[in-house]
Amino acid sequence: MFLQRSLRAGLALLVLGGFASVSLGVVSTARSQTTQETAIGPDAAEALARMGKILSAKQFSFQSRTFRSYTGPNGELLHIAHTTKTIYSRPDRLSVSVTGDDGSVKVLYDGKTLILYAVEAKQYVSLPVTGGIEKALDALEERTGTDFPLADLLSDDPAEAVASGITSGGKVGTSTIDGVRCNHFFFEQAADDLELELWLEDNEQAVPRRFVVTYRSLPGRPIFIAELSGWDFLIKPPDSDFVFQPPAGVTQLELKASATTATPK
Numbered sequence: 001m002f003l004q005r006s007l008r009a010g011l012a013l014l015v016l017g018g019f020a021s022v023s024l025g026v027v028s029t030a031r032s033q034t035t036q037e038t039a040i041g042p043d044a045a046e047a048l049a050r051m052g053k054i055l056s057a058k059q060f061s062f063q064s065r066t067f068r069s070y071t072g073p074n075g076e077l078l079h080i081a082h083t084t085k086t087i088y089s090r091p092d093r094l095s096v097s098v099t100g101d102d103g104s105v106k107v108l109y110d111g112k113t114l115i116l117y118a119v120e121a122k123q124y125v126s127l128p129v130t131g132g133i134e135k136a137l138d139a140l141e142e143r144t145g146t147d148f149p150l151a152d153l154l155s156d157d158p159a160e161a162v163a164s165g166i167t168s169g170g171k172v173g174t175s176t177i178d179g180v181r182c183n184h185f186f187f188e189q190a191a192d193d194l195e196l197e198l199w200l201e202d203n204e205q206a207v208p209r210r211f212v213v214t215y216r217s218l219p220g221r222p223i224f225i226a227e228l229s230g231w232d233f234l235i236k237p238p239d240s241d242f243v244f245q246p247p248a249g250v251t252q253l254e255l256k257a258s259a260t261t262a263t264p265k
Contacts, residue, residue: 040163041170044185050206052159059237061087062207063230064150069222077220087235088154091132093242096148108244109136115244116144122250143255149224153208165189166196175199177209178229193217207231 040048064084072078082100087093092111098104104119109129114136117124127143129136133154141147148154152161169187176182182199183206189196197212213224246252 039168040166043171047183047200047206048159048163050204051200051208054205054207055153055158057233059089059235060233061235062228065227067225071219077222087237087241089237094133095242108242110242114139123253124250125253125255150226165191182209
């Protein structure tokens, strides 16, 4: 299954539904700008550059509605949905709130401590992390088995992160999403046998409005869909928005140093 459960032992009932084990730019091999333009065409390269410019803003927030496929107990292809609110403040503040078919989750990072909180389970883990949001998300994956597929949008170079690994593709048309005209792009990542569809607003900002990832090599060709909205680049979130205050009755779990299992403190 390409979407992983977080904290497999301590938070076994928790799924970060907006979180997948494969990010949009799954291949880390760097490619020159000229090579990339040759592979995807100048229109796509220019649109990605505009997207990267606006997503390099110091602060922003957005909402996403995600749908993913997964294999059921009898091999059937099932689907699950989640709604996510993300608040981002460079270089080291992040708040992610996920509500879905399988419960609610919060991720908070204040530059020093990363929190993963399962609301219904009333359990959380705390990880000391410094060095910025990318390192915090890396720690989230390494220590809990949880990944955020939209993490490329929060990277230091969003355009490069999204384009990394793309071997072919380009613009295939236009669409209207929530009343906004968008350019529709289709890309392939040959090394990982993925297809990526991307809709960017047809304007100077070119913010992403929809992603569709198809995992061609997995049984049933499962998909991950993210629809993004409510982009706000004028927010001024206070530092308190990124600090976790444990509610009454909540238990802190302690992760073992060498595994993703967790035990109550």
